Amino acid sequence: MNELCTVILAAGQGTRMRSKLPKVLHPVAGLPMIAHVIEACRPLCATRTLVIAGHQADRVKQALAGEALEFVSQPDQRGTAHALLQTTEALAGFDGDLLVVSGDTPLLTSQTLADLLWSHRETHALATVLTTELPDPTGYGRVIRSATGAVLRIVEELEATQQERQIREINAGVYCFAAQALFLAIQSIRPSAVKGELYLPDAIALLRDRDGGVQAHRVDDPDEVRGVNTRAELADIHRILWRKSAERLLAEGVTLLDPERAYIGPLVRIGSDSILYPNVIIEGQTVIGEGATIYSGCRIRDSTIGDDSVILDGCVIQESQIGSGCHVGPYAHLRPEAQLRQHAKVGNFVEIKKSIVGEGSKVPHLSYIGDTAIGERVNVGAGTITCNYDGFAKHRTVIEDDVFVGSDVILVAPVSVGRGAIIAAGSTITENVPPDALAFGRARQVNQSGSASVFRSNHRKE
Known part of the structure; x- marks a missing residue:
């Protein structure tokens, strides 16, 4: 030959x-x-x-x-x-x-x-x-x-x-x-x-x-x-490509609730019994397992999503790996190199970048997790931020298994939190936390009786 x-x-x-x-x-x-x-x-x-x-x-x-x-x-x-x-x-x-x-x-x-x-x-x-x-x-x-x-x-x-x-x-x-x-x-x-x-x-x-x-x-x-010489021809190419992808996926056992509004690239692979809601964009070489559910408004590119995972409305997922049985969104952003182990949860308005969220761990609300390794069975409270950039370089945060992180915690990298530790809400953590420790990183609260009325009276006089 x-x-x-x-x-x-x-x-x-x-x-x-x-x-x-x-x-x-x-x-x-x-x-x-x-x-x-x-x-x-x-x-x-x-x-x-x-x-x-x-x-x-x-x-x-x-x-x-x-x-x-x-x-x-x-x-x-x-x-x-x-x-x-x-x-x-x-x-x-x-x-x-x-x-x-x-x-x-x-x-x-x-x-x-x-x-x-x-x-x-x-x-x-x-x-x-x-x-x-x-x-x-x-x-x-x-x-x-x-x-x-x-x-x-x-x-x-x-x-x-x-x-x-x-x-x-x-x-x-x-x-x-x-x-x-x-x-x-x-x-x-x-x-x-x-x-x-x-x-x-x-x-x-x-x-x-x-x-x-x-x-x-x-x-x-x-x-x-068909060649592409004009923007109109480019639009035609997209329509044909999306239609062919929809026909292929339907034949392979994927449910598309509205095939005319399924925007799926030709290299995408999706397992049987997965369900795609309207207005989902899936691009690049994305692979989705069996029994997954992708809700409306999601955009997924060059990512892997495991069996039986649920991606709620409005999520953006790029170059990330999501294990089986995970729950993401609504309105979560997984940036490149985000990894969710099986049964992990990432909730609404959470951004994950170049980080691992361990098996069974949860980042449920309003958090930024960057350059971080989170172990198994960790709970990250609402408003938590891992501060990974000092203005010159990126640094890593390590949170070991069974840690509880309270709400509104700031973890200033490089920093590590040992297994089973608890971080009190509102803390700013700048030093390593030993295993099984209870860490407070906030000013002591002071209550001054009767001072509220005095404060209001002074402001009225002004």
Whole structure:
């Protein structure tokens, strides 16, 4: 089997988006548009994946940091064939198959790409183009076939005749090529008479008469190959993506009380018998277990939620881990690296950041817990704050098992509270508390009999 290399075209500015953000970085369901394309390509196990970047290339590289990608620069964007020419040095000597995809097709699926690759290899073609039929093909290049159905060429709409514009089969902008044959062909591509650009589809006509020739693989669902060039098209992509996700989850045994108001990304996984109320946004690579309930107004991204957990209305959860049987909200905020062990409770108007809340522990009301490790069976009273920042650095707080923290307590890090200790309400704790100790960190109360009347009388005279 031939070696596979993937090339993702991501150099364009996307002027019709009217944005300072590169087109391929516009978010789709919580991920940059191009990230969906990368995910679709991943199961093909290409030996190398090259991203051709041009407009704001550094920003594109930064957004994709951590991925196993190679970047090729196309500072002047003079067409898709010109983009492939930029890979000549990087792919020197490569004699395998080249999969070329656009970075602005976030609905493309791994299965379609696998089918395209299989078709290309099965027919031993030099080039295989992905096509589909659209009721309205306006804006797309048309696939021109012979009387016998063979692919002859692809013509861009600007250069198509009136008759050719009636054709509904369009070029989806996804190809498989025999690499060496492609690089020979693109050397012969001439600039377009209309825009002066070098078009990759012109390679189809150049390769068709050579041994192996060209083939087309048609995808049945035209939505898969929708590109994004405008904000309106971006909105359409979201609607399609959310609908497909809802259909998938319903088939997998998840209850969506209003599927048309379930905003769930394609990489999200949810276990059976979970219930989602309307107007929930779940993005990124979130995983939710079985029997969980997510109430309205929640936004969850790149997080894990265990079986039978309940997330009440209005919660924001980002890059966090929630164990089974937990209870969160309403209106709680779990920031990155929050971890709730099983059966933990985080209540209304509580913010957790880079902290662990141990099994069976509770932070029920109006608290901020940052850079903290809370043990098991701990109760944190309303209004408690762990002061983790001294203006220069972050510091940790450790609260061991079976601690009771009274209301309105301030724990000034770095500080630790030993197992079984009790912190009196209203205390400011600046020193470590030993196990089983009762800690007071507040001024002694003084009651002055009759002073209230004197105080009021003096203020009236003023």
